[in-house]
Amino acid sequence: MPYRNGQPPIPTALETILRSSRISRRDLLFRLLPGGLFTFLSLPLLQACTRAESPAEAFIAKVPRYGADIRSAILSGFRELGVTPGELKGKTILLKPNLVETRADAPHINTHPSVIRAAAEAFRSLGASNVLLAEGSGHCRDTLRLLEETGMADVLVEDRIPFVDLNYDDVYTVPNAGGHSRLKTLTLPLTLRKVDWVVSMAKLKTHHWAGVTLSMKNLFGLMPGSFYGWPKNILHHAGIENCILDINATVRPHFAIVDGIVGMEGDGPIMGAPKAAGVIVMGRNFPAVDATCSRVMGIDPGRVDYIADSSGRLGTIREENIRQRGETIRSVHSDFDLLQKIPAHRGLRLHR
Amino acid sequence: MADSKTDRILDEIWKRRLPEGGFASRPGGEYRPDATAWAILALRVGGIDSQRLLAEMRRLGGSQLKDGRIALSPEHPEVYWPTPLAIFAWHRTPEFSRGASRAVSFLLKTSGSHFKRDPNSPGGHDTSLRGWGWTEDTHSWIEPTALSILALRSAGHNDHERVSEGARLLLDRQLSRGGWNYGNTTVFGTELASMPESTGLALSALSGLTAGQAVSGSIAKIKESVRSLKTPLSLGWAILGLSAWGERPSDTHDLIDRCFRRQDRYGAYDTSLVGLLAVARKAEEGLIYALS
Numbered sequence: 194m195p196y197r198n199g200q201p202p203i204p205t206a207l208e209t210i211l212r213s214s215r216i217s218r219r220d221l222l223f224r225l226l227p228g229g230l231f232t233f234l235s236l237p238l239l240q241a242c243t244r245a246e247s248p249a250e251a252f253i254a255k256v257p258r259y260g261a262d263i264r265s266a267i268l269s270g271f272r273e274l275g276v277t278p279g280e281l282k283g284k285t286i287l288l289k290p291n292l293v294e295t296r297a298d299a300p301h302i303n304t305h306p307s308v309i310r311a312a313a314e315a316f317r318s319l320g321a322s323n324v325l326l327a328e329g330s331g332h333c334r335d336t337l338r339l340l341e342e343t344g345m346a347d348v349l350v351e352d353r354i355p356f357v358d359l360n361y362d363d364v365y366t367v368p369n370a371g372g373h374s375r376l377k378t379l380t381l382p383l384t385l386r387k388v389d390w391v392v393s394m395a396k397l398k399t400h401h402w403a404g405v406t407l408s409m410k411n412l413f414g415l416m417p418g419s420f421y422g423w424p425k426n427i428l429h430h431a432g433i434e435n436c437i438l439d440i441n442a443t444v445r446p447h448f449a450i451v452d453g454i455v456g457m458e459g460d461g462p463i464m465g466a467p468k469a470a471g472v473i474v475m476g477r478n479f480p481a482v483d484a485t486c487s488r489v490m491g492i493d494p495g496r497v498d499y500i501a502d503s504s505g506r507l508g509t510i511r512e513e514n515i516r517q518r519g520e521t522i523r524s525v526h527s528d529f530d531l532l533q534k535i536p537a538h539r540g541l542r543l544h545r
Numbered sequence: 546m547a548d549s550k551t552d553r554i555l556d557e558i559w560k561r562r563l564p565e566g567g568f569a570s571r572p573g574g575e576y577r578p579d580a581t582a583w584a585i586l587a588l589r590v591g592g593i594d595s596q597r598l599l600a601e602m603r604r605l606g607g608s609q610l611k612d613g614r615i616a617l618s619p620e621h622p623e624v625y626w627p628t629p630l631a632i633f634a635w636h637r638t639p640e641f642s643r644g645a646s647r648a649v650s651f652l653l654k655t656s657g658s659h660f661k662r663d664p665n666s667p668g669g670h671d672t673s674l675r676g677w678g679w680t681e682d683t684h685s686w687i688e689p690t691a692l693s694i695l696a697l698r699s700a701g702h703n704d705h706e707r708v709s710e711g712a713r714l715l716l717d718r719q720l721s722r723g724g725w726n727y728g729n730t731t732v733f734g735t736e737l738a739s740m741p742e743s744t745g746l747a748l749s750a751l752s753g754l755t756a757g758q759a760v761s762g763s764i765a766k767i768k769e770s771v772r773s774l775k776t777p778l779s780l781g782w783a784i785l786g787l788s789a790w791g792e793r794p795s796d797t798h799d800l801i802d803r804c805f806r807r808q809d810r811y812g813a814y815d816t817s818l819v820g821l822l823a824v825a826r827k828a829e830e831g832l833i834y835a836l837s
Binding site for chain 1: 570571620621623667680683727738741742743776
């Protein structure tokens with residue numbers, strides 16, 4: 194039985210079958226239903242599986258280490274992806290890192306401060322008037338300690354980047370635009386209404402409940418812990434994957450920059466091992482970015498349930514639909530360890 | 546009598562009072578019951594007479610629902626974690642004894658979701674034990690469980706079955722290498738890291754309920770790290786946890802003053818954090834003794 198951060202799971206029967214066998218929804222229909230009946234009953238689902246998807250772009254940069262020129266890599270990505278000074282001039286940009294927990298000598302858990310610094314510089318150089326960092330850490334209650342021990346506090350002070358702890362922000366409540374979970378509304382931090390762009394600055398990591406955590410999963414950290422608990426217990430109870438889709442559908446974030454210079458493999462998102470992948474992945478279309486990241490990690494995005502479900506709803510994940518800018522996936526691909534003991538990892542490996 | 550540095554911290558809290566009573570998390574922010582409860586607690590522990598805080602206590606009372614819980618906001622009754630904080634704030638104040646009593650009743654009849662332990666579960670803790678969650682219908686976690694135990698004990702329920710079971714839950718979730726994470730011990734066979742704030746909270750709650758031997762590894766762990774802690778949540782609870790076990794650092798005031806000054810670096814702390822620092826500075830034998 195799947196088990197999530199100490200929470201009793203509430204999977205549907207279908208989810209349970211899919212999880213335990215790691216077969217796709219489409220495969221399941223073919224297996225369960227005879228010909229005519231299949232056509233009659235499965236058409237709406239099949240249509241959902243093959244929804245028309247607009248093409249998208251994702252950019253990959255090789256960045257071998259945190260001391261490298263990350264700012265130039267990000268600016269190259271902006272150019273390749275058509276991010277122009279015209280659309281950033283005078284804008285307020287919210288950078289949402291992935292800050293989870295700190296351990297000595299574990300830079301692979303959190304978005305690295307050097308990447309935040311580089312992104313802030315890149316956005317400012319294109320005319321953004323304000324860049325702020327905002328996080329509602331899902332796990333660690335002491336956000337200031339996270340900032341201090343990751344080295345992020347030094348960057349914030351030196352570069353005069355304001356920080357907002359979203360866990361304690363004032364809030365507003367809106368209808369859940371995704372409708373995937375049972376949650377009718379989502380309570381969001383007021384800071385979201387004060388910014389023009391929300392940029393998910395995720396980390397390239399495996400995840401022991403969700404399979405992988407990338408730009409879409411990172412937005413869990415927008416949700417105020419004061420209201421959702423630590424580690425966002427209400428969202429866990431409502432289903433991690435459905436809530437990822439709901440948050441992304443409701444917030445409609447603008448841009449993703451994924452720190453894969455040193456990512457995490459194995460028992461992510463905290464206890465896994467460092468994986469030096471040497472990449473930054475960027476894009477406007479979050480499913481396309483996460484699909485590209487997955488392929489870089491040797492993971493089939495179509496087998497990560499929430500990424501598969503995002504396709505056609507929030508963007509596209511089909512490889513032939515994603516115009517790859519910068520480096521090719523093949524040139525940077527490196528299999529991230531998946532653990533057989535973790536149900537969410539089973540069957541994810543990409544077979545080329 | 547408070548010393549001048551304690552006075553300065555209390556002054557900062559006092560200045561944050563909202564015109565209509567109560568406190569916000571941040572200057573200029575909206576009223577919050579958690580910030581209000583921490584501010585009242587800090588001011589009272591610092592020696593301010595409860596009669597001077599009646600407007601603040603009344604505002605807190607406005608957050609109490611019919612069943613006794615204190616909700617974070619009226620739109621979110623499911624978010625009940627400020628309830629134990631309100632019990633601290635109203636402690637031994639005749640005007641609010643009924644409210645406190647209703648809050649206690651709510652805690653006694655409320656628990657985090659619990660269920661039979663699954664031997665195949667990837668988690669290492671006993672899921673059948675009842676504690677308290679952050680929000681309704683979610684699992685029990687260290688911080689809300691520890692705060693609820695402290696609140697019930699402060700209200701005279703030291704020997705209640707729920708306090709004993711909550712203590713068993715905390716002991717069950719103690720890490721083998723000492724300390725506490727936020728709720729789990731191991732996941733998929735890997736032990737999680739201890740966190741100073743969780744460790745300080747659990748030690749505060751367990752003081753007087755269990756023998757020192759049962760938590761000696763955790764006391765040693767937090768003693769090792771307390772002087773390296775720079776931030777208010779971790780430092781405040783680490784000091785309160787050690788104080789509760791007679792292990793208060795000799796340089797506690799210096800550590801807290803240094804932390805307080807770090808607002809120059811981080812910006813103004815949340816009212817709850819300022820309140821926690823003030824309580825930790827004053828409560829030489831831990832929170833439960835400060836209340837008694």
